[in-house]
Amino acid sequence: NAGVTQTPKFQVLKTGQSMTLQCAQDMNHNSMYWYRQDPGMGLRLIYYSASEGTTDKGEVPNGYNVSRLNKREFSLRLESAAPSQTSVYFCASRVEDTSYEQYFGPGTRLTVT
Amino acid sequence: RKEVEQDPGPFNVPEGATVAFNCTYSNSASQSFFWYRQDCRKEPKLLMSVYSSGNEDGRFTAQLNRASQYISLLIRDSKLSDSATYLCVVIYTGGGNKLTFGTGTQLKVEL
Numbered sequence: 001n002a003g004v005t006q007t008p009k010f011q012v013l014k015t016g017q018s019m020t021l022q023c024a025q026d027m028n029h030n031s032m033y034w035y036r037q038d039p040g041m042g043l044r045l046i047y048y049s050a051s052e053g054t055t056d057k058g059e060v061p062n063g064y065n066v067s068r069l070n071k072r073e074f075s076l077r078l079e080s081a082a083p084s085q086t087s088v089y090f091c092a093s094r095v096e097d098t099s100y101e102q103y104f105g106p107g108t109r110l111t112v113t
Numbered sequence: 114r115k116e117v118e119q120d121p122g123p124f125n126v127p128e129g130a131t132v133a134f135n136c137t138y139s140n141s142a143s144q145s146f147f148w149y150r151q152d153c154r155k156e157p158k159l160l161m162s163v164y165s166s167g168n169e170d171g172r173f174t175a176q177l178n179r180a181s182q183y184i185s186l187l188i189r190d191s192k193l194s195d196s197a198t199y200l201c202v203v204i205y206t207g208g209g210n211k212l213t214f215g216t217g218t219q220l221k222v223e224l
Contacts, residue, residue: 040121042200042216043157058211090156100145100204102212104156 002026004105006091012111013081021076021108023091031094032074033102034058034066036087043090049074081112116140117203119215126222130191134218136201137183145204146177146184151217152197160186160199191222 004025013019025032034046035058045058049068063085065077074093078085088109092102119136126132138146146163161168163175163184174187188195201215 040216042117043214045211048211100147100162100212101159102157104158106156107154 004091004093004103006089006105006108008108009106010109012113013078014113015082017081018077018079019081020078021089021091021110022073023075023105024073025091025093025103025105026072027093027095027103028071029093029095029103030071032068033092033094034064034074034076035090035092036060036085037090037107038087046076046089078110081110083112086110086112115215116213117201117215119199119201119218121216121218123219123221126191126220128191128193128222128224130222131187131189132191132220133185133187134199134201134220135183135185136215136218137181138201138203138213139182140203140205141179141182142205143182143203144206146175147202147204147212148173148175148184148186149200149202149214150197151200157200157214188220191220193222193224196220196222 007022033048035043037043047066049055052071067075090107091105094102148160149157150160151157167176172189176185198217198219200217203213
């Protein structure tokens with residue numbers, strides 16, 4: 001099993017450009033999450049999806065949109081990138097019913113210039 | 114005040130030393146607690162859950178003090194491979210079971 005995979009691993013954008021970060025998990029987990037991690041701020045939840053077809057805002061959703069395409073895939077879109085969105089983005093998933101343990105992908109390092 | 118607070122460190126300790134980290138949380142209704150480990154430029158991974166009665170996993174011991182609203186992680190006989198950032202995680206069941214992460218404590222184990 002690959003666990004949680006993310007693409008791309010690195011990305012540089014200019015201000016105003018758009019892009020989609022892809023995430024997929026092969027563990028049949030119901031819940032999926034998008035976080036950003038910034039120095040001194042810890043991991044902050046952007047959006048989450050408790051099940052296929054549902055999405056909810058987290059702590060810092062402004063400037064982002066998400067799509068839970070199916071049970072496996074959860075994408076994060078930046079419509080008009082800003083320098084404040086320079087960060088490391090992690091996708092995670094968990095089995096809702098049995099454990100609070102979250103499994104993280106390897107992260108996407110995004111720089112917006 | 115942050116919901117979950119940790120001393121960022123770094124804690125520089127010699128190999129074989131015992132080191133302890135604390136993490137304080139502000140919401141007394143918090144239900145579940147965890148320690149995650151994050152290596153440099155890698156993703157976080159679950160280290161251990163923290164139970165009310167305390168729990169031990171090899172060289173690692175986690176404790177919960179609800180009265181003072183903190184959790185602790187004790188590492189005995191530190192190894193070079195223990196060098197990482199340790200993230201405290203708290204879950205509020207009233208908050209939709211979402212995890213709240215501390216900013217992490219950096220540990221450097223030296224020869």
